[in-house]
Amino acid sequence: MSAEWIDGSEREEWDADANAAWREKWAPRCPMGNHQRSATLVGYLEREPGRLQLRAVIRVGTEGDCDVIVEEDEDTVHVRVLLCWPDSVDHWNDREYVNCGVHAYLDSPLDGRKVIWVDGEVELPLFVPDW
Numbered sequence: 001m002s003a004e005w006i007d008g009s010e011r012e013e014w015d016a017d018a019n020a021a022w023r024e025k026w027a028p029r030c031p032m033g034n035h036q037r038s039a040t041l042v043g044y045l046e047r048e049p050g051r052l053q054l055r056a057v058i059r060v061g062t063e064g065d066c067d068v069i070v071e072e073d074e075d076t077v078h079v080r081v082l083l084c085w086p087d088s089v090d091h092w093n094d095r096e097y098v099n100c101g102v103h104a105y106l107d108s109p110l111d112g113r114k115v116i117w118v119d120g121e122v123e124l125p126l127f128v129p130d131w
Contacts, residue, residue: 026080026118030066034084039065041081041117042099043127049109053101055127056081060098062091068104069118077106080118 014022030036039056047053056065066084070077081102085091115124 025071026069027082028067028069030082030084032084034066034086036066036082036084038119039081039083039102041079041119041124044079044115044124045127045129046110047103050106052077052079052104052106052110052115053127054079054081054104054115054124055099056083056102057097058083058100059085059091059094059096060100061096062086062088062094065102068102070104070106072107072113074113076114076116077110078116078118079104079124 027036027038039058041054041056043055045053045055052070054068058065063083063085065081067082069080069082072078116122117124
């Protein structure tokens with residue numbers, strides 16, 4: 001089934017079962033019961049073969065990485081980082097964002113595979129530190 005976005009392009013609509021399956025895989029609940037959001041990812045770097053560092057935009061004063069979800073195939077590595085935080089006024093007032101490294105271990109080295117951020121199906125650029 002498909003529907004139309006405001007700009008006229010088509011988008012896929014999922015039934016309840018497909019939505020539940022996606023949420024189970026890509027949006028598991030925080031084990032501590034905290035609020036969660038998907039991190040904005042701005043790049044990646046393979047620190048060593050099989051160790052992927054994702055660059056996430058995070059409110060360093062009040063948020064932490066809750067879960068890193070990875071799905072690998074021959075050509076791509078799909079990734080999603082979930083951030084969590086305790087419910088507090090401090091979190092909502094925190095406007096200091098930092099480009100922070102979050103690590104994931106792969107079944108095998110990248111070897112030219114593309115790294116895809118699940119939110120938006122965006123290919124992530126290679127992150128090159130400026131130090």
